[in-house]
Amino acid sequence: MLEDLFKTVKSRMNIETAENKKGKVNIPSDLLFKCPRCQNVVFMEEFERNKKVCAACGYHARISARERIELTVDKGSFTEYDPHMQSCNPIEFPDYEKKIAAMREATGLNDGVVTGECSIRSQKCVMIVMDSRFMMSSMGSVAGEKITRAFERATRQALPVVAFTASGGARMQEGIISLMQMAKTSGAVARHNDAGLLYITVWTDPTTGGVMASFASLGDIIIAEPKVLVGFAGRRVIEGTIRQRLPDDFQSAEFMLQHGQADMIVSRTEMRRTIANLLRIHSQQQSGEGQES
C-alpha cells in the first residue's frame, strides 16, 4: 500500500516536471518549430519552406499523408483506394469510437493510412502513406485491410508498391485483431513478392513496433529519411530492461544503416527523384524479362 502511494506520488512528480519542461519551450508553438533531435528553434515559415526538415541537424520531421503525396507524386495523378473505411470496436474497448470520431475531426482522415494509385515521374505505382497524426498511425483493422488490398491490387495489376511507413505499432485498442494484421499484411507482401514485383519501403518518423515487425521490414529496397526514429521496441522499454540510458542515435535511420537494416538514407528533397529512378530501373528489367518469355 505504502509502496503504491510512493509510486503514485513519484509518477505524478514525473508528469509535472515533464509538463514544466514542455511549458518552457512552448511559447507560441504555431509560430516556431523546435527540433526534437537537436533542440534548434526556427520560425515555422522557414521550417515549412525547407519541407519540414530541420536546417540545423537534418532531422526530417513528420508530415501529413496529404503533404507526402503532394511532395512525391505527379500532380493530379493520385487516385485514392478505399477512402471510406472505418474501424469497428472488436474488443469493445471503452470510448474507442469516441476516440476515432475525435481523430477524424482533428485530421480529416478516417484512419492513419492513405492508399492509392499514382505516377511518380510517369512511373506508375501503388502508394501507401501512413499519417502519424491519427493515433500514431497504429495498425488496426482499417490499416491492415487497406494495406493488404493495396498489395493485392498491385499484384493483380502487376504494379510496384511504394510504402511510406510511420507508426507507433499495433493498435492496442483492437486487441488481438490488431496483432493479426501483421500476418495479414505480410501475407499480401509475400504474394506481391512471389509475382516478381518491386516493393520499396520508405521509413519515416517514427516506424516502430508491429509495423516494423511486419510489412515495413519486407521491402526489396528499404530507404530511410535522415535522423528519423526506427526500431522494434520502445526506447523506454529497452532502457527499463537493461537499466541504463541508451545513446542518442540509438534506433535512428543512421543506426539502422550502420547495422545493415536499411539500404540507403535519402533526404526529402531527393526522395521523389530517387524513387522514380528506382521504379524506372525495375520497370525496364521487368519488361525486358517479359519479352524473353
Place this chain on the structure above:
Amino acid sequence: MTALTAWERLELIRNKERPTIRDYIPLIFSEFYEMHGDRTYADDGAILGGIGLLGNRPVTVIGHVKGHDLEENKKSNFAMPHPEGYRKALRLARQAEKFKRPVICFIDTSGAFCGIGAEERGQGEAIARNLMEFMTLKTPVISVVTGEGGSGGALALGVCDELAMLENAVYSVISPRGFASILWKDDTKEKEAAGIMKITAEDLQGFGICDAIIREPAGGAHTNHRQTAENITEFLLDSLQRLSKKEVANLLESRYNKFRKIGTFSEFE
C-alpha cells in the same frame, strides 16, 4: 471445470510446474533430435528446434523455451527470443519444407526480447521475415499456444494452417501489464486490462483465430503433464490427418485466407 477468468488463467499459467516444451517433447515425440543455431550469428536458447517422430511420422518441432526455475530461465532468456532465434526457426521450417515434413510450433512467450543487440540485429526484420515466409511455406504448419502467446514474438511462430490453444493459455497483442501501461499510463491496472482484452482461448475462438481448444486436466496442465501431452498429441494427429489430405496449393490458399479475413471495419459512402 468452471470457466476461469482471464486473470485466473494468467495466474494459473505462471505456475512454475506448468509443463514447458522440454517436458512435452519426450511425452509427444519419439527419436527427437535437437538442432541448433541460425547459421549466421548464434544459437538462441529461447527457441528450440529439432526433428522427431509423431507416431511414425517425421515432423519438425519449433517452440519457445520457458524454464521452471531461474537457472533454466537464464539459459532460455525467459523464452524471449533474439532475432537469431526467429532465424533458427525459419531455417528449420525451410528444412522441413525441403523434406516434406510438417512443422509443429509450440508458442509460449511473453514477447520478443527488447534490448540493444536485438535491435542491432534486426528484431523487426526477423519477425516480419517469419510472417512472410511461413505464409508461403509449402508444408503443413500447426501451432499450439501452450501458455502465454505474447505479441509479435508469439506470432512469429503463429502463421499456420491450424492454431490450437490449451484451455488456459492466452494470446494477446501485448501483455496485460503493457496494455495498461500504454493505454492507461498505469501498469498496476494489469488485472483490469486482462479483464477487457479478450485473450482467452474461447475469446480467440470467437474471433476465428483459434481453431481448437485443447482441454487441460482439472486444476490445470501442471497437475498432470502426461494427460496434457496426450490431449495435445490427439489434436496434432487429427490436425495432421486433415491437413495432409490437402493439395499444397489449397493449403496455402486457406492459410492466406485464415489471416486475410481477420479484421472488423465498415465502409460507408
